[in-house]
Amino acid sequence: MKKLVLITIFLGTNLLANSISKEDLGKILFFDINLSQNRTQSCATCHNPQVGFIDDRDNGISKMASLGDDLKSLGDRQAPTASYAKFSPKFHYDEKKKLYKGGQFWDGRANTLEEQAGGPPLNPIEMGLKDESQVVARLKENSFYIESFKALFGKDIFDNDKKAFEALSQVIASFEKTDEFSTFDSKYDRYLKGEYDLTPLEDLGMSIFFSNNNNSCATCHVLKGEDKEGETFTNYEFHNIGVPINNQLRAKNGIKEKDLGLAANPNIKNKDENLGKYKTPTLRNVAVTSPYMHNGVFKDLKTVVLFYDKYNNKENNINPETNEPWDEPEFKDTISLKELKANAQSDRKIDALVAFMKLLTDKRYEHLIKD
Numbered sequence: 001m002k003k004l005v006l007i008t009i010f011l012g013t014n015l016l017a018n019s020i021s022k023e024d025l026g027k028i029l030f031f032d033i034n035l036s037q038n039r040t041q042s043c044a045t046c047h048n049p050q051v052g053f054i055d056d057r058d059n060g061i062s063k064m065a066s067l068g069d070d071l072k073s074l075g076d077r078q079a080p081t082a083s084y085a086k087f088s089p090k091f092h093y094d095e096k097k098k099l100y101k102g103g104q105f106w107d108g109r110a111n112t113l114e115e116q117a118g119g120p121p122l123n124p125i126e127m128g129l130k131d132e133s134q135v136v137a138r139l140k141e142n143s144f145y146i147e148s149f150k151a152l153f154g155k156d157i158f159d160n161d162k163k164a165f166e167a168l169s170q171v172i173a174s175f176e177k178t179d180e181f182s183t184f185d186s187k188y189d190r191y192l193k194g195e196y197d198l199t200p201l202e203d204l205g206m207s208i209f210f211s212n213n214n215n216s217c218a219t220c221h222v223l224k225g226e227d228k229e230g231e232t233f234t235n236y237e238f239h240n241i242g243v244p245i246n247n248q249l250r251a252k253n254g255i256k257e258k259d260l261g262l263a264a265n266p267n268i269k270n271k272d273e274n275l276g277k278y279k280t281p282t283l284r285n286v287a288v289t290s291p292y293m294h295n296g297v298f299k300d301l302k303t304v305v306l307f308y309d310k311y312n313n314k315e316n317n318i319n320p321e322t323n324e325p326w327d328e329p330e331f332k333d334t335i336s337l338k339e340l341k342a343n344a345q346s347d348r349k350i351d352a353l354v355a356f357m358k359l360l361t362d363k364r365y366e367h368l369i370k371d
Helices: 001-009 022-030 114-116 132-139 143-153 161-176 187-192 201-211 217-221 246-255 301-309 349-360 365-368
Strands: 093-094 098-102
Touching: 093 132, 098 365, 114 161, 114 201, 132 143, 132 161, 143 161, 217 365, 301 349
Parallel strands: none
Antiparallel strands: 093 098
């Protein structure tokens, strides 16, 4: 009874196991630390709803990567925001454009949000449970879970651990597909509805952002087009933009092997031409979900814009965060130079682009924006 009381308080409503929805059950599980080996980590640990669904823990390396359930394991990539993730199409090869698109994770290895939800509990350096049976055993510790899963998936759901694990992934994904993860209520959305007036700098930034003649942003970060409601600000393609190696993170996690990017995805062919490519992330909430890039190498959003500009501006050759020349990427031969080609940007235009991207912040996170 104690667990049921806690659950109903958590959801802010009176729910019984035989009447709970997949979305509400998924929400409970999203916050349950018992789904990790040492019972220290939940989905929400690395995707905190209070800060744009990222990992905001201070782990000693500026949030570049997430600590695992053992509080010491570190990977080589940062946890991307889970906001707006439901709009990513299934992982597939676009025959027309001759490139891969969609999926979940930086390398698209999970075809769907359901597959993604089932990944972290079994990852040895994340939540760390050894197999599907151990995950299901954790569910069966809780009588509320047992009754809820039986009500949603049938009385025999726990007769097969694989089916029970798939049901777990399904309900977590159901929660991640709710509007809580994608509110579309930023100042940009309000501007489209006539509820917000752009400042001159924001207006300039928007014009530059959507103009392929001036900047390359729209090449990869626009799906529907300018002034279109429901824009997620990613085309879900995979590209190598020459992100520098994060030597600070490598020194901390001890990883010496190169991150192959998309080439590490077991579902692709032609691995050599996909080395160092990563899925284009959404720019929704980008102003409050630092650090940036797959390896968290940049702390500031302005640094990201300057990094892109270095491909077209010979005077832009110093990383302002290190005061040193931009570091080398792991793979040079697959850099998307065609997509990165644009005009050099002035200081004002760079500031304008940053101002525009701040507009893409969900209303509930606007207080987190740093001036």
